[in-house]
Amino acid sequence: MKIKHIIIQNKNERAFMLIGVLIFLIFSTFMNPKAALANEELPSIQGPIPMTNDDCLACHQLPDMVRPLPDGGQLYLTVDPIEFKTSIHGRNGYSCVQCHTNITGYPHPELLIETAREFSYQVISQACMQCHSGAAEEYAKGHHAQEYLLGNTNSATCVDCHSAHAVQEFGTSHISIAQTCEKCHSEIYEIYKESVHGEALLENFNPDVPTCVSCHENHNNTGPNDPGYTLFSPQICAECHNDEKLMGKYGINADVFDTYISDFHGSTVVIFEEIAPDQVTNKPVCSDCHGVHDILRHDDTDSSVMKDNIGVTCQRCHPGADLEFSDSWLSHYKPDLENNTSVYLVTIFYWIIIPGTIGGMLFFIFTQVYRKFIIKKQLDDKNKGEGK
Template structure:
């Protein structure tokens, strides 16, 4: 009897251990995701996605080609040349197996917006900055045409975005076509697109890359001279084109420039009516100053009258230009400047001399009275 009970107890204990082991094992297996299917291999995906004319039809009536050219993928920056190894399909499309999970996107654009956050997995800094940009702001407001990662960089054929350098402005021009056309006709745009000039600014040199800010704000306006000054205050860079780097400094010392700089430092969000570089030179359609009849000198009075509508016929002559005045260019201005350069120190030295001579007399007297005292 005792023996039978002992056997039963041992059997029960054994079953208990087995059950416990099974439970622990199952839990551990679940923790390790053992029951999840392995990520789809590239070969698995490309089995379907290399077939030509593979289309995905969305509720909006749009169709999206889902045919992938493995060769295009391989020569992208995420392909064979990727220093960290080529990305697999599942890196950007995790949990995608056939049949694919249903997408909530009704249109191609909605699908792109839904998917682009995957870039964050590897490019968190750029992604976060883009979220803080004017594009990110518009997306949050529901204006889905604003650019997301893939609009500028592509999806499967991501290439270095600045090679060649013209690619940068051509990328922006895809959405900002009107502005691109203006830029294309400017001295900067023509040099970039026609001559592949490495020095002229592309869009991102003025607007930034991922954290592109709204250029219509007052903050952007008062900071814009500094932006222009990054190149136009660079003596070496300007020297290559025979442009004086004084253009920037001369702006900072004249009425408009000094006011704008003070606003920028003290109250950057307060509107000022003082001209910044682009008020006179244009925004995207900046022309060479010494160009043809459309050059700024020929149209200077018209430019002045944008802010000074009652400007007299000779009002624009009040602007002596960005270059330092010389005896030949502006004799009265030059000579009066030199006069004060001499007169002010001279008079101050004379008054200072009077003070000094008086102190000298006092010291002399004190010295002689001490000697008399002895």
């Protein structure tokens, strides 16, 4: 179905728009007659600009400018000139037609689309790819693009995250990233907001804590349904929790990753990473004990790893274990005189007794070899010299 008309509800606005269009057509005929040619080549990003932004805004800044769509919806065509001028594109002098490359004059070419989502993906996102090819390649690998290709038209495209005409750089604004993801993932956002990470970010404005893309990436977004994602997820946690400088700022133990991969759970996960990287491990990773979006402080009464709750957490994998089962676990601490003193002393004892025992055995073997070969040879040589 071809779409040919724009609905402008107010008569004054309609008259104003028509006057603006007539002025533009007269101006373009005298100043740039080639722009009216139907067969003119589409401008490249670096090419000549057939229309200025003011030409476009003569119509598109009018309020409530909409186009009816075959599915019964509407395509909103009004552009806020202030939003665009203060956007990263507006501040850098980009022109409307550098994105809308099929627009060379008025009337515009007919656009055959069924829904607003179709326009968002086929027109706007394709325009973004002209300049942002690297991000587009990454996006094509991610869940959003794959879901769209599978028929989920609600899956996010470029403008859903970055907007169309009010594009701003995210930079290091973790809050903006989380709030952007909230548009679609509101239930997860509400859970994240109450977590130790979400509270620190959204209430205390702490830029050190992870936000959505810290774990799922931005354009090439990944998740637990991807092969190997869960298996390698401890490495995501390690990016922060293995950083001694970062953890030192908050008095957090930075040995959590090293102690994890050295115990019976983590060592098995490491083996899986080496021999079966696309498989799901049957050993717990960080999120199995601490949670995913709902991670809480270890001393929070609702935390799954709080002292009073950790026994129940262990029972998820060890259903026959009693509530004291976890007392044998070192709790991510390397043994020392303050934490797990008895284990530390036993470790020191073994560091002494094992080298001492093995060293003593090697010394005994050496003396036997020396006696059997060196001393015997010396005695034989002496006996030969004496004629015995």
